[in-house]
Amino acid sequence: MPQFSYQVLAKCRHTKARVGVFFTPHGIVETPRFMPVGTLANVKTLTPMQLEATGAQMVLSNTYHLHLQPGESIVGKAGGLHSFMNWQKPILTDSGGFQVFSLSQMRKISEEGVIFRSPHGGEIINFTPEFSIQVQNILGADVIMAFDECPPYPATKEEITAATNRTNRWLERCIVAHDRTDQALFGIVQGGVHLDLRAAAAQTLATYDLPGYAIGGVSVGEPPELIAKIVAATTPLLPEDKPRYLMGVGTYREMAQAIASGIDLFDCVIPTRLARHGAALVQGDRWNLKNAQFKEDFTPLDSTCPCYTCQNFSRAYLCHLVRSQEILAYTLLSIHNVTELISFTQKIRDSILGDRFTTDFQHFLNPQFEDSSLSE
Known part of the structure; x- marks a missing residue:
């Protein structure tokens, strides 16, 4: 090539x-x-x-x-x-x-x-x-x-x-x-x-x-x-x-x-910027790991995520690191958040190859665009 x-x-x-x-x-x-x-x-x-x-x-x-x-x-x-x-x-x-x-x-x-x-x-x-x-x-x-x-x-x-x-x-x-x-x-x-x-x-x-x-x-x-x-x-x-x-x-x-x-x-810059503020992207949603609801949650951020963070650490541990302002928190959250967005585009790639794009991702797609709000 x-x-x-x-x-x-x-x-x-x-x-x-x-x-x-x-x-x-x-x-x-x-x-x-x-x-x-x-x-x-x-x-x-x-x-x-x-x-x-x-x-x-x-x-x-x-x-x-x-x-x-x-x-x-x-x-x-x-x-x-x-x-x-x-x-x-x-x-x-x-x-x-x-x-x-x-x-x-x-x-x-x-x-x-x-x-x-x-x-x-x-x-x-x-x-x-x-x-x-x-x-x-x-x-x-x-x-x-x-x-x-x-x-x-x-x-x-x-x-x-x-x-x-x-x-x-x-x-x-x-x-x-x-x-x-x-x-x-x-x-x-x-x-x-x-x-x-x-x-x-x-x-x-x-x-x-x-x-x-x-x-x-x-x-x-x-x-x-x-x-x-x-x-x-x-x-x-x-x-x-x-x-x-x-x-x-x-x-x-x-x-x-x-x-x-x-x-x-x-x-x-979203994935690493959010990580530095103690937030995780999970299935596209933003979670604030400072929240008390995670203090005793010993499950991974996302059990379906292949990243190092989700495979090895719990939400409770990440909550502890974020609340303690430990530098490791920002590394682990960055690993997950970057993986999250790359995995999302990889899933779309796989769905296109499998002829499933409009089926699997229909909830994100909106083909009905109103032209009136754009200038000509």
């Missing part, structure tokens, strides 16, 4: 869901798949061995944060992210666009890029499309993301149009700046809640014949039903023979609905 390719193995007869395999230089990613987030070159509280045991096949790191600490030059001297963090499976780096634009009071946007003051040392940083790609080339992830402008929600259509058009122009500069054949550059579809802007952006990006495509600018404040509508309208416009990645989404319902629309890859 080429260094990067995507092969569709099966399709759902009733939806646009599909099963595929994404080939990368560091191994394959079976889709649909949830990808854990390791912002600073680690998935918080987990060792690479623990992470691999969750079923993770691809993880994320963040260009913006790694540029600030420890700096891409140090990662480069270590041999790239794979060597630096001792993770020999595929890695994706975000461009840093979302993080840069979240600094709303500290940055200035122009056609050239974004100038902002570092929250670490206060120095002025000029983040351009070329600079983002340069940093990502040094970091050495398998998949890198184009630098995009992520407009807030809500915003006027004029503001979103300007951001979407600028994102498309920046993509051209990213393509020119990208000089590593062992890294796949993904483009990002923006457009806010406006389906006409989304459609135009998707059609424009498809003309570049990139190795993969992402839908960005969701999960920035919109209600879940709007996200579902955006994804349902946009995903079918992206090439079928390339992986499709929905950025920043990681709940059961959102992932199931997105898979039904043809999405392949997901990422979200």
Whole structure:
């Protein structure tokens, strides 16, 4: 196989869901798949061995944060992210666009890029499309993301149009700046809640014949039903023979609905963030392990879960660790929560292969979308 390719193995007869395999230089990613987030070159509280045991096949790191600490030059001297963090499976780096634009009071946007003051040392940083790609080339992830402008929600259509058009122009500069054949550059579809802007952006990006495509600018404040509508309208416009990645989404319902629309890859900080707050994901529900109801509950979190935590520890023990603020609590809950979301997408994958997707996951699917709440 080429260094990067995507092969569709099966399709759902009733939806646009599909099963595929994404080939990368560091191994394959079976889709649909949830990808854990390791912002600073680690998935918080987990060792690479623990992470691999969750079923993770691809993880994320963040260009913006790694540029600030420890700096891409140090990662480069270590041999790239794979060597630096001792993770020999595929890695994706975000461009840093979302993080840069979240600094709303500290940055200035122009056609050239974004100038902002570092929250670490206060120095002025000029983040351009070329600079983002340069940093990502040094970091050495398998998949890198184009630098995009992520407009807030809500915003006027004029503001979103300007951001979407600028994102498309920046993509051209990213393509020119990208000089590593062992890294796949993904483009990002923006457009806010406006389906006409989304459609135009998707059609424009498809003309570049990139190795993969992402839908960005969701999960920035919109209600879940709007996200579902955006994804349902946009995903079918992206090439079928390339992986499709929905950025920043990681709940059961959102992932199931997105898979039904043809999405392949997901990422979200939910599993480890909840763990650090003493919460577990159990069959998609959030449990607060501080609650007294768990103090004498000696059953596992989920008797059907294959993770190390559920196979070895009780709810009572986890409750004790959380109440005692023991670091082990966050590790054990992270192991479970990451496994939970990866297992969910694996179950959907199996159901598509077995022609059971709409039967097994019907309670998450809602094909009746009202168009009136979306702008045209």
